[in-house]
Amino acid sequence: MSSVANVALMQSVVEIEQHVAADGWNQRPRMFALVPTAELLVTQPRMAAALGLTDEAGPSGGIPTFTSIEQDGLALDQPLDEMLGKMVWPAAVEGCALVIETQMLPPSAEAQIPRELEGAALERWVAKHPERQDVRMAVGVLRDGTRQAAIRLRSKDSDMEVLSGPDLVPNLATALLETFEE
Template identity: 85%
Template sequence: MSSVASVALTQAVIEIEQHVATDGWNQRPRMFALTPTADLLATQPRMAAALGITDEAAQAGGIPSLTSIEQEGLALNQPLDEMLAKMVWPPAVTGCALVIESQMLPPSAEEQIPEGLEGAALERWVGQHPERHDVRMAVGVLRDGTRQAAIRLRSKDSDMEVLSGPDLVPNLAEALLGTFEE
């Protein structure tokens, strides 16, 4: 994985999270395909133009090196892991990003989880816990294994408070990388 790919993915994931944040909280999961902007300009000039990406902007350095394209029609009537297991990307897609909202507990509260609690019952328990944090997670990966995440806490709902890093949501990153396996 190159540092150029890592920087491009970091920029894309943060921009995606900020884009989704403009629609507020309590959103459904949202998936984005990531493609090199130069490839999009060359192979899909109409789509690029519709997204406001032009050769002039590229020459002026005014476009990102990765372009995100939101995917409509996700099968949200099934668990996320099942949806991701069925997902396949065409070769032109070099990466993807998923934005989901969830609830997290601090490690001290995780020790309080009643033994054997799973699934919907666990979600209800976490949702009622006084120490829970509502979070929005944007996780992106590239085919080469590069990964990045951006996390926004509802209690600190500001672009300046978004945390980012490659290893913040490792299980989701692995699941997204699995969508590129042949």
């Protein structure tokens, strides 16, 4: 994993989270393909133009390293792991990012979780817990294993309060990386 890829992915994940945040809360999961911008300019000039990308900025800046392309038609009527298990990316896609909303408990509340609860029953229990936090997680990965995440708490709904880092949502990052395995 190069530091350039790490920085480029972090920039993309933060931009995607901010894009989704502009639409407010209570959204469905949203998936984005990450395509190298320079390659998109060469191989898909009409798409690049439609996205407002030009090569006028030059290599010194202005062109993001990755262009995110939202994927429509996700099978949202199935569990996330099943949906991800069916995903296949073309070779031109260098990475992907998924944005989902969920509820989390602080570590201090995890000891209160009844052991017999699973699935929907556990989700209902968490939803009623007074310490629960609504969160939006944007997790991005590249084929080479680079991973980044951005997390926004509903209680601190500000771009300045978004947490970011490579190890914030490791299980989801691993699941996204598996969409690139053949």
